Amino acid sequence: MSLTLLDTPPAVRGVLETVVARNPHEPEFLQAVHEVLESIAPVLDAHPQFVDAGILERLVEPERQIMFRVPWVDDDGRLQVNRGFRVQFSSVLGPYKGGLRFHPSVNLSIIKFLGFEQIFKNALTGQGIGGAKGGSDFDPHGRSDAEIMRFCQSFMSELYRHLGEHTDVPAGDIGVGAREIGYLFGQYRKITNRHESGMFTGKGVQWGGAEVRTEATGYGAVYFAQEMLAVHGESLEGKRVGVSGSGNVAIYAIDKAYQLGATPVTASDSSGYVVDDAGIDLALLRQVKEVDRTRISAYAAQRPGARFVEDARPWEVAVDIAIPSATQNELGADDARALIANGVRAVAEGANMPSTPEAIELFQSAGVLFGPGKAANAGGVATSALEMSQNAARQRWTFADSEAKLRSIMQGVHRAAFDAAERYGRPGDYVVGANSASFERIAHAMLAQGVI
Numbered sequence: 009m010s011l012t013l014l015d016t017p018p019a020v021r022g023v024l025e026t027v028v029a030r031n032p033h034e035p036e037f038l039q040a041v042h043e044v045l046e047s048i049a050p051v052l053d054a055h056p057q058f059v060d061a062g063i064l065e066r067l068v069e070p071e072r073q074i075m076f077r078v079p080w081v082d083d084d085g086r087l088q089v090n091r092g093f094r095v096q097f098s099s100v101l102g103p104y105k106g107g108l109r110f111h112p113s114v115n116l117s118i119i120k121f122l123g124f125e126q127i128f129k130n131a132l133t134g135q136g137i138g139g140a141k142g143g144s145d146f147d148p149h150g151r152s153d154a155e156i157m158r159f160c161q162s163f164m165s166e167l168y169r170h171l172g173e174h175t176d177v178p179a180g181d182i183g184v185g186a187r188e189i190g191y192l193f194g195q196y197r198k199i200t201n202r203h204e205s206g207m208f209t210g211k212g213v214q215w216g217g218a219e220v221r222t223e224a225t226g227y228g229a230v231y232f233a234q235e236m237l238a239v240h241g242e243s244l245e246g247k248r249v250g251v252s253g254s255g256n257v258a259i260y261a262i263d264k265a266y267q268l269g270a271t272p273v274t275a276s277d278s279s280g281y282v283v284d285d286a287g288i289d290l291a292l293l294r295q296v297k298e299v300d301r302t303r304i305s306a307y308a309a310q311r312p313g314a315r316f317v318e319d320a321r322p323w324e325v326a327v328d329i330a331i332p333s334a335t336q337n338e339l340g341a342d343d344a345r346a347l348i349a350n351g352v353r354a355v356a357e358g359a360n361m362p363s364t365p366e367a368i369e370l371f372q373s374a375g376v377l378f379g380p381g382k383a384a385n386a387g388g389v390a391t392s393a394l395e396m397s398q399n400a401a402r403q404r405w406t407f408a409d410s411e412a413k414l415r416s417i418m419q420g421v422h423r424a425a426f427d428a429a430e431r432y433g434r435p436g437d438y439v440v441g442a443n444s445a446s447f448e449r450i451a452h453a454m455l456a457q458g459v460i
Contacts, residue, residue, distance in 0.1 A: 016042075017049035023064045034117035036336060040124050040361060041068055047443040050432040055451070061459075063451045070123065072096040074170055075116065078144055080162045082155050092163050094142035095123040096176060100453045102136040103174055105389060107181030107210075109143035110188065118336070119143060122181075125360055126389070129382040131446035132421050135393040140176055142167070148183050160191035168196050173206035173399075179392050180210040182255070182335070186222075206399035209392035218395035220410040221388075226260025226358060227411070228387015228418050229331050229379075233356035234268060235422035236377040236438070242353070245269035250327035250347075251288075252276045253334035254297045254304055257358045257385070261331045262288050274322035276334065277304045281322040284314040326350035333358030341366040348374045357381035368439065383425045383442040390417040 016024055027041050045064065052059055074094040082088055093116060096104045106126040109119075119141050127139030144163060148156050170176055180189055193208045211217035220227070234244055249265045249272040251258050262272040271287045277297075282288075282304050289311055296306045308316035323330065323343035330352055332339045336359065344367035347355070354377035357363060361381055363371070371378045391414055398405060405413075421442075428448070429441030 016046055019049045019052040019059065020045040020064065023068060026065070027068050031117075031120075034120060036117045036121035036361075037124065039365065040121040043361075043365060043439070044124070044128065044443050044447070047440045048447045050434075050440075051444050051447055051451075054432070055448075057455065058451045061455055063454050066454065066459075067098065067127070067450065068124075070095050070097045070120065071099060072170075073116075073120075074142075074167070076166045078146065078159065078163045078166070080155070080159045083152055088159075090144050090146040090159070092142070092144045092166060093119045094167055094170060094176070094178075095119050095140060096170070097123040097139045097141075098127045098450065099138035100450060100457060101131055102138050103172075104140035104176035105130055105137035105179070105392065106140040106142070107179045108184045108188075108192075109141070109181040110146045110148050110183030111143070112145055112147045114143045114145045121336070122360055125382055127450060128443060128446035129386050130389055131449045132383060132424060132442060133386050133390045133393065133417055134420060134424075134449075135390060135417075137177075137389070137393050137396075140178075141181075142178060143181065143184075146183075148188070153187070156188060157191045160188055161195045164192050164195040165199065168199050171196065171207055173204045173396070177207055177209060177392075177396060179208070179389070184210075185256070186210065186212055186217075206396045209395040211395070216395075216399055218391055218398055218410055219405060219407040220414055221391045221395055222256060223260040223263065223411075224391035224414055225257045225385050225388030226262070226333065227264045228390065228414060229257070229261050229333070229356045229358040229384045230264040230268065231387065231415055231418040232379045232384040232422055233329055233331065233354050235419060236354050236356070236379055239426065240377075243269070244329065247271070247328040247353075248273055248326070249329045249331060250274045250322050250325055251331045251333055251358075252281070252322055252338060252362070253332075253359065254293060255333075257333040257388075258331075259290070259294060259297070261333055261358050262290055262293070265329075265331075266290070270329065273327065274325050275304060275307070276322050279303045279305060280316055280318040280320050281325075282308045282311075282314050282316050283322065283325050284311060286313055323347050328353050330355045331358045332362035334362065335359055336361045337364050339363045339367050341370060343367060344370040347371075348376065352376055355379065356384040358385050360385065372437065372439075377436075378438060380439050380442055382446065383421050383438060386421050387414055387418055390414060390421075
């Protein structure tokens with residue numbers, strides 16, 4: 009990725025130049041830092057004490073970076089070695105919090121970008137949690153349960169020493185679901201001889217997990233879209249919704265969109281996408297992806313009227329609302345132009361940084377309501393914090409209670425981002441608003457706690 013530093017506001021240019029010089033081969037991380045720093049220049053102008061205290065210089069450097077080997081034995085008796093990562097970025101607002109991702113694409117740049125984004129997302133929820141991210145280049149796809157268990161046990165045998173309910177609380181992400189979390193937590197419990205329910209979130213409901221945690225990120229993205237529309241006197245009723253991905257986020261974004269009167273018409277995976285003008289059959293999608301664990305093309309094969317488009321992304325389909333929910337940089341400039349030409353009204357990011365900077369600029373220039381991931385997909389980590397609260401109090405909340413709390417948090421996230429955008433002279437710019445509101449909270453806490 010090429011960064012145009014000359015166009016960067018003077019208040020942040022020096023810091024960004026240092027970040028680029030220190031991390032020249034980490035494009036995802038540089039992209040995330042550039043996007044945040046560029047948008048918070050007005051905050052620094054209004055609060056010169058943040059500049060004097062070197063808040064940015066400290067914030068762009070992780071408090072701790074952990075990288076380790078993960079040896080394990082496959083079902084054929086062959087030794088395999090993967091890399092494990094945990095980047096603990098900031099604990100100024102609370103214990104480190106962020107998911108673990110198991111995917112072949114995982115490298116230090118991706119984990120650092122995700123961890124950096126997590127600081128701001130978590131701050132925006134107002135729930136007293138810091139930012140971190142971790143994972144491995146291990147690919148669980150096609151592996152047996154026994155292989156995944158052995159990998160998770162080896163992974164946790166190193167990582168456990170850096171975790172704890174008051175230190176660092178991981179959760180799941182791509183490739184890490186309830187199965188993997190169970191194996192990871194079991195190994196942590198065995199090694200430490202402690203049943204710290206609150207040191208891992210995304211657990212099974214039967215053993216400490218929170219209701220709505222599985223649904224939270226997808227539900228939250230739709231709630232955020234609803235809030236953006238409501239400001240303009242609109243709703244989701246009758247809207248066509250385009251969703252990318254077919255994992256938890258996508259499935260539950262589709263689910264909530266239906267509940268609010270919209271018609272979701274797309275889903276995808278790495279092989280292509282399906283479009284179903286009658287509305288995605290959620291039961292069939294779950295069967296294909298969660299039970300059969302096969303490619304999205306199987307949906308079209310079993311659903312009359314649906315069609316599969318190979319090696320393509322769903323953004324060429326005409327929709328009113330787009331919810332990119334697959335992975336980073338999945339929605340580029342050409343995709344944005346196609347969506348705009350087809351009359352898209354709002355974009356709410358269900359994934360982390362799924363839209364490229366060029367796409368975001370096009371959306372904003374065209375007057376499309378754009379909810380960045382650190383705001384729109386904050387529902388997942390918000391519900392993780394609710395799970396931590398329940399574990400600490402040894403309580404269980406009902407689905408209805410948990411969902412009501414989630415909706416209230418997402419309304420608060422929207423309000424914080426909307427108000428900050430107004431306050432700093434960029435009304436309706438949720439990128440500036442989300443970054444500014446969260447940065448204010450982080451910076452004030454860092455200022456109060458001294459140079460550490």
